[in-house]
Amino acid sequence: MLTISLDLLDEMIAHCRSVYPEEACGLLAGKDSVAEKIYTMTNAEHSGVSYMMEPGEQFAAMKEMRQEGRTMVAIFHSHPDSPAYPSSKDVELAFYPDACYVIVSLIDPDRPEIRAYEIAEGQVREASLRVLD
Ligand SMILES: [Zn+2]
Secondary structure, eight states: OEEEEHHHHHHHHHHHHHHTTSOOEEEEEEETTEEEEEEEEOBTTOOSSOOOBOHHHHHHHHHHHHHTTOEEEEEEEEESSSOSSOOHHHHHTOOOTTSEEEEEEOSSTTSOEEEEEEEETTEEEEEOEEEEO
């Protein structure tokens, strides 16, 4: 379960579009499954089919969210040309069972599809995504 404001959602989608056709990635920080702040990250792989958050940026973001009393509520990335469902690599590299994994599919650029998942021990479960105006 993840709650996100429309403003943050728009910002996330804008970032995904801005790096198309590469996969975009980043973190959502907040409290109790409510996203309050977005951290967009450089995809160090600069790939259209996979991502790795630039380690220095990720470290700085994690440090700042701790200092600000937030936790990492979600990890997001885009799928430029595939559906909003975790790839086998996404499942393999899902190291944070307490976070939501948000995927933004840009198959239809005008109508991004956004879905959230919980991934733990290789199991994928769709999570509910609540968008607040
Ligand atoms: Zn993926």
